[in-house]
Amino acid sequence: MDVVEVSPPYDHADITALAAASLLMEYLCLKAWQKGARAEPMPE
Numbered sequence: 001m002d003v004v005e006v007s008p009p010y011d012h013a014d015i016t017a018l019a020a021a022s023l024l025m026e027y028l029c030l031k032a033w034q035k036g037a038r039a040e041p042m043p044e
Contacts, residue, residue, distance in 0.1 A: 001027050 006020045 003020045008017050
């Protein structure tokens with residue numbers, strides 16, 4: 001995966017930067033899930 005064309009100085013509303021960060025986080029979580037990473041249930 002490659003994130004390109006994100007230039008915060010030209011993105012005054014941070015829309016492109018937030019979209020890129022969200023996509024990257026989703027991708028990393030998916031890869032971790034595929035490798036067997038599982039979160040422990042939160043105690044109530």
